[in-house]
Every structure is written in structure tokens, then in C-alpha cells.
Amino acid sequence: MAHLLHQFLSETAASRPHHTALIAGENAVTxxxxxxxxxxxxxxxxxAGVVRGDRVAVMLENSIEYVAGLFGALKAGAVYVxxxxxxxxxxxAxxxxxxxxxxxxxxxxxxxxxxxxxxxxxxxxxTLWVGPAVPAGAGGLSFTDIVATHPDPQSGGFKPQDRGLIDQDLAAILYTSGTTGRPKGVMLSHAxxxxxxWSISTYLENTPDDVVMCVLPLTFGYGLSQILTGARVGFTxxxxxxxxxxxxxxARMVKHRITGLPGVPTFFSTLLGMEALxxxxxxxxxxxxNAAAPLPTAHIDRVRERFPDAAFYSMYGMTECCTRICYLDPRxxxxxxxxxxxxxxxxxxxxxxELGNRAAPGEVGELVVRGANVMRGYWNRPEETAKRLRSGPQGETLLYTGDLFTMDADGCLYFVSRKDDVFKCRGEKVSPKEVENALYELEAVVEAAVLGVPDAADGMAVKAYLVVRPGATLTEMAIRQHCRGRLESHLVPKFIEIRDELPKTDSGKIRRATLAETA
Known part of the structure; x- marks a missing residue:
């Protein structure tokens, strides 16, 4: 049984050597x-001198070379960045x-x-350069030549030296998207x-017959999980x-007869708007x-309407927990x-x-996580680590997520907002997600973000930033009329701005801080 991440690939290569692992454009690899x-x-x-615990960065677009580089770094005993x-x-730099x-x-x-x-x-x-040649004057090695000239073990090829890793060694440092300030490196162990x-592939009931489409960047933990579950289970x-x-x-989804489709809200919004779908x-x-950001209920309903026979998994996670914390059973x-x-x-x-006690059903509070998926901490950031990680009653590590949730009587979780996103308008608390969900009910709305902006009358007023579907017409009067029928008066947007696009992080999350700077 694999206890190191790269052993997933080695074990599957031994048991299913000729099964297709990756398809990228017109290229495929077993x-x-x-x-x-x-x-x-x-x-x-x-x-080149890389030893146990050294960091190896992979800076490539989604490709076969990316995945070979990822597993190559791990096999070398290094930490993937x-x-x-x-x-x-x-x-x-x-x-x-x-x-x-x-x-x-x-x-x-x-x-x-x-x-x-x-x-x-x-x-x-x-530096290992992926391309036809090493750039002039750059120095380093040709990734292409390295891969092309290395024979397999049956033909006399060398296997990398065993560096003696255990599951407590770091496997990856994933830098957070950095919506504010410098990004922090999240340390994740092999364990x-x-x-x-294992957990993800178990609840998704993955099998070697699955064919999963990955439009998510592999530099994003949600994209990485597609590669790791594929290597563990042996699917394409x-x-x-x-x-x-x-x-x-x-067209490629249809061609390859995909069985799994992971996405984020912007992806599903675009997909649902396609006539060809x-x-x-x-x-x-x-x-x-769906992960990375909550998918509005209205969009979930549209996805279910279009794919009535497919199971839909609403999921929540964060980089600090290997990108996965919970999921809703499709039933x-x-x-x-x-x-x-x-x-x-x-x-x-x-x-x-606020006192650290478990909240009653329906009470808003901070989500806390305990489990093997919790990060080791932030790389070289002991003070930041101490703010997020605390010791539990049994000596375990608890992650305080900084996200506000409620839990119902059945133990199901509901995202409310980031703690930092909540603001007061006319003395009443405003959760941006509540307003955004109402806005997403409008067929013409592709993306929505709600922020609090300074206002002489209200203190902080509700401002909505919207992206409208091409060809659609939506007036401010129609938007406010819709919201008044669904929201309390202090939640109805006082200001509305329609844009061609909203600023986003590498993982597809809307950059609220950037919007706030221009408010």
C-alpha cells in the first residue's frame, strides 16, 4: 500500500502499464x-545535486511534461512547488x-x-527547460532530451536513488493565491x-474505467487532485x-466519452451558457x-437540469487542508x-x-477542521501558522479556517462567508454570499461579487459587481426589483456596477480586495 505520493504512479504502472494515464491534445501516454x-x-x-527535502518548482501549463515533472520531483526525494x-x-523571484x-x-x-x-x-x-532547446545564454538542462534519452528499466535504464522518505516528509509547498499581501507557502506532507x-477517490467512487476532464490548472490544488486520484485508481x-x-x-469531452467533470463556478457558468451544450x-x-468557491443554488439547479443522470458533488476545501474538507452526498x-x-x-x-465551544445547530461560527488532511503549517511563517493552527484536546492539530459556517441538525455544513467579508449596513450584518445567491437567480448574471463600500448615509453600503451574459440586457431597476422580492431591505444593493469581467486569482476566485481598491 502506497504511503508516499509518487508510489501511486509506480504501483499503477506495475498493475496497469498499458492503460492510458493522460491525454493532452493529440498526445497520450500510458x-x-x-x-x-x-x-x-x-x-x-x-x-544535478537535488537531495532529500530540497524544493523543486514546476512552472508549466497543463501537459504531460508537467505531470512527469511533478512525479519526478517527488521520486527524487524533493518537495514539489x-x-x-x-x-x-x-x-x-x-x-x-x-x-x-x-x-x-x-x-x-x-x-x-x-x-x-x-x-x-x-x-x-x-533549470530543466521544456521546449526544443535550452534558451540561448540561459544555462540548465533540456527536459526534452532528458526524457527522450532515458531508457526504461527493462532496457537498462536507471531508477532514481531511494532517498529514504517517510510519510512525514513534506511532499508539497502550495502557495496560496494571495488575494491580499504576499502569498504564503502551505506545507503538506506525504501522509x-x-x-x-484516498478519501476523495473513495467518496467519488472512482474506478479505472473513469475518464476525467481536467480544465483546472495543475498548479491549483483542485487540479492536482485529479492527477493524484487518477494515479491512485488508474483512470485516464x-x-x-x-x-x-x-x-x-x-468537443473533446464528447470525443473522449468523459465520465467525470470537475469545475469551478466560472467554468460551469460558461458551460451552461453554450448553445452547443x-x-x-x-x-x-x-x-x-464543484469546489474553489460555492456554486450558486440557481446554477446547481441548471446543472442538474442539463445532466439529470449524473451525480453532482458540491464540495468545500482550502489549500491548508489538501484542498478538501467536506462534500455533499448527491442524494x-x-x-x-x-x-x-x-x-x-x-x-x-x-x-x-466566539468562545471556542461547539455551536448549536443553525448558529453562525467559525469552521474548525481536524484530520490527516490538515497542513503542517506555513513555510517560514511561524506567527501566521500559530494564528491558524491550534492544539486540540487530544494533542491533535486543529485548523481554524477563518470561514463562517452553520451546521444543521443533521450535521450538514453551510458556508456563510469569509470572516473578513462580513460588514454592517445600517447596523445590520451583511453576508455577501446571501446577496450574491439572489443575484445569481437572474438568468442574465454570469458572475457576481458583493462588497461593502463607505457611504455617508449607511456607513457601509451594499455594492454589487456583475458580469452579464453576452447579448443579455439587465437594468439596475430590474436588479433591485428582483432583490427586493428576496432580500431584507438593507441587503438590496445600493450601488450596481456591470463589468466585462471580474478580477480573479489563479484558482478562479474573485479578487474582492482588488474590487475594493477601485470601489
């Missing part, structure tokens, strides 16, 4: 070939320096932003990620670089999942549509009041 490629990367990293390829040079990255896997096409950042990273020893991967993952061309992605044959679809969706359900297997999640 588990055996992916195992060989990741061995090649691991051997190259070790030859994902970096979004759109990261600018100054932020890249910060992450490379903060994490003390020893080796970087990056695209040759981005050398102009990578090389200056690498020059500011004191611990960086080598935490192995447990959570279809990788999309993005959802920039929805019609092409939809009405005639697309997605009868193979077994389940859909409860009809009666608890707004809930994110109960804790995942081998995890407990509950609500506490």
Missing part, C-alpha cells in the same frame, strides 16, 4: 511511459527565494521572465496528501491547457464536482441544495462560537 519519464526527471534532478506559468518575474527552490522546471518560451527571476534566487542550482487522495485524465476555447473543450452527447458523464442535493455536506472520510469539521 502509466508505464509516464513512470519512465518521471524516473528520467528524477535521475536528472539527483544528478507548483508555480503558475503566468506568474510575473517579481513574484516568481519571491517564490523561488522564499521556498529556497533548488531546481526549476520551466518552459523555454518563457525564458525572458524566468531568467531574471532565477538570477535573484540564491539557492537555485539548475496528508496520500490520505486525502484528459488535460486541457485552459477553458479559453469552450467549443473545442466541449444542448445537443452535445455527454451521456457517458457519471459525476460533476441530499434535492433537500440541502445550499449545503456543502459533511466532512470527507477520515476528517472532522465542526462550527465553534
Amino acid at each position: 502509466f508505464a511511459e509516464l513512470d519512465r519519464q518521471s524516473d528520467a526527471v528524477a535521475c536528472a534532478l539527483q544528478s 507548483p508555480v503558475n506559468p503566468s506568474t510575473k518575474a517579481d513574484k516568481l 519571491y517564490i523561488l527565494t522564499d521556498a529556497g527552490v533548488r531546481a526549476l522546471i520551466a518552459p523555454a518560451a518563457l525564458a525572458r521572465q524566468v531568467v531574471p527571476a532565477a538570477g535573484e534566487a540564491p539557492h537555485l542550482a539548475t 496528508a496528501l496520500v490520505n486525502t487522495t 485524465v484528459v488535460l486541457e491547457r485552459s477553458f479559453a476555447f469552450p467549443a473545442e473543450t466541449l 444542448k445537443t452535445a452527447d455527454l451521456s457517458s458523464l457519471r459525476y460533476l464536482t 441530499d442535493l434535492g433537500t440541502k441544495t445550499a449545503s456543502v455536506g459533511r466532512a470527507i472520510p477520515n476528517c472532522e469539521a465542526y462550527v465553534v462560537d
Whole structure:
């Protein structure tokens, strides 16, 4: 039984060597070939001086090379650090320096932003460049040559040296999206990620026959979980670089007869608005999942209407808990549509009041999590770690999420808001999510964000930022009339701004801080 993350791939490659592991565009790779490629990367990293516990950053778009680099870093005994390829040079330099990255896997096409950042990273020893050649004057190694020339073990190829890892060693440092301030590195052990991967694939009832479409960036924990569950179970993952061309992605969903479709609210909103979806044959679809941000109830209803035979999983998580804390059993969706359900297997999640006592059913309080999925802490941030992690009554580690929830009498959880998002209007508390849910009931609304803005009369007034579906017409009068029929008077938006798009983090969450700066 695997106790290290990369053992998922090695074990599946041994039991299902010829099964397709990944499809990326017109390219595909089996588990055996992916195992060989990741061995090649691991051997190259070790030859370059990477030792147990060193950090290796992977800065690539969704691709076969990305996954080979991820598992190669783990096999080398290193700690995997994902970096979004759109990261600018100054932020890249910060992450490379903060994490003390020893080796970087990056695209040759981005050398102009990578090389200056690498020059500011004191611990960086080598870069593996993905592309036709090592960029002129850059130095480093060719990832392509490394993978192409490394034979498999049956042909005399070397396996990477066993660095003696145990499940308490770090497997990954995932930098938070950083909606405010500098991003923090979340430390996750092999034990935490192995447990959570088992838990997710268990409640989703994954089988080797699944074919899962991944439009989520692999630098995002939710995207990473598709790769890890695929490696554990032995199913095929279809990788999309993005959802920039929805019609092409939809065509590949049909072509590959996908059975699983993970997404975020913006993805589902776009998908539901596509005319081609009405005639697309997605009868193979077994389940859909939503995480990262709550999907509005109105959108859930539309998803269920379009895919009546597929199970829909509303989920909630955060990077600090291997991106997964709870999920709603699809059988409860009809009666608890707004809930994110109960804790995942081998995890407990509950609500506490301001005194730290467990809250009564229906009482709003902070969500606390205990379980194997809880992070080790923030990299080099002991004070930040102490604010979030506390010791439990049995000596276990408790994570205080900073999110407000309620729990009903059946133990199902309901997200209210981030603690920092709640504000008062006319002396009454405003939860932005409550207003946003009402706005999402409007067919024309694609995205909505509600903030409190300074106002002479109300102290803080409700302001709604909206993105409207192309071709749709929506007036402020119609919006307020709709809200008055569903919300208390102090919750009705006083100010409304319609935009072409809303600012988002790398994981697709709306950047409320950015909106607040322009309010």
C-alpha cells in the first residue's frame, strides 16, 4: 500500500502499464511511459545535486511534461512547488527565494521572465527547460532530451536513488493565491496528501474505467487532485491547457466519452451558457464536482437540469487542508441544495462560537477542521501558522479556517462567508454570499461579487459587481426589483456596477480586495 505520493504512479504502472494515464491534445501516454519519464526527471534532478527535502518548482501549463515533472520531483526525494506559468518575474523571484527552490522546471518560451527571476534566487542550482532547446545564454538542462534519452528499466535504464522518505516528509509547498499581501507557502506532507487522495477517490467512487476532464490548472490544488486520484485508481485524465476555447473543450469531452467533470463556478457558468451544450452527447458523464468557491443554488439547479443522470458533488476545501474538507452526498442535493455536506472520510469539521465551544445547530461560527488532511503549517511563517493552527484536546492539530459556517441538525455544513467579508449596513450584518445567491437567480448574471463600500448615509453600503451574459440586457431597476422580492431591505444593493469581467486569482476566485481598491 502506497504511503508516499509518487508510489501511486509506480504501483499503477506495475498493475496497469498499458492503460492510458493522460491525454493532452493529440498526445497520450500510458502509466508505464509516464513512470519512465518521471524516473528520467528524477535521475536528472539527483544528478544535478537535488537531495532529500530540497524544493523543486514546476512552472508549466497543463501537459504531460508537467505531470512527469511533478512525479519526478517527488521520486527524487524533493518537495514539489507548483508555480503558475503566468506568474510575473517579481513574484516568481519571491517564490523561488522564499521556498529556497533548488531546481526549476520551466518552459523555454518563457525564458525572458524566468531568467531574471532565477538570477535573484540564491539557492537555485539548475533549470530543466521544456521546449526544443535550452534558451540561448540561459544555462540548465533540456527536459526534452532528458526524457527522450532515458531508457526504461527493462532496457537498462536507471531508477532514481531511494532517498529514504517517510510519510512525514513534506511532499508539497502550495502557495496560496494571495488575494491580499504576499502569498504564503502551505506545507503538506506525504501522509496528508496520500490520505486525502484516498478519501476523495473513495467518496467519488472512482474506478479505472473513469475518464476525467481536467480544465483546472495543475498548479491549483483542485487540479492536482485529479492527477493524484487518477494515479491512485488508474483512470485516464484528459488535460486541457485552459477553458479559453469552450467549443473545442466541449468537443473533446464528447470525443473522449468523459465520465467525470470537475469545475469551478466560472467554468460551469460558461458551460451552461453554450448553445452547443444542448445537443452535445455527454451521456457517458457519471459525476460533476464543484469546489474553489460555492456554486450558486440557481446554477446547481441548471446543472442538474442539463445532466439529470449524473451525480453532482458540491464540495468545500482550502489549500491548508489538501484542498478538501467536506462534500455533499448527491442524494441530499434535492433537500440541502445550499449545503456543502459533511466532512470527507477520515476528517472532522465542526462550527465553534466566539468562545471556542461547539455551536448549536443553525448558529453562525467559525469552521474548525481536524484530520490527516490538515497542513503542517506555513513555510517560514511561524506567527501566521500559530494564528491558524491550534492544539486540540487530544494533542491533535486543529485548523481554524477563518470561514463562517452553520451546521444543521443533521450535521450538514453551510458556508456563510469569509470572516473578513462580513460588514454592517445600517447596523445590520451583511453576508455577501446571501446577496450574491439572489443575484445569481437572474438568468442574465454570469458572475457576481458583493462588497461593502463607505457611504455617508449607511456607513457601509451594499455594492454589487456583475458580469452579464453576452447579448443579455439587465437594468439596475430590474436588479433591485428582483432583490427586493428576496432580500431584507438593507441587503438590496445600493450601488450596481456591470463589468466585462471580474478580477480573479489563479484558482478562479474573485479578487474582492482588488474590487475594493477601485470601489
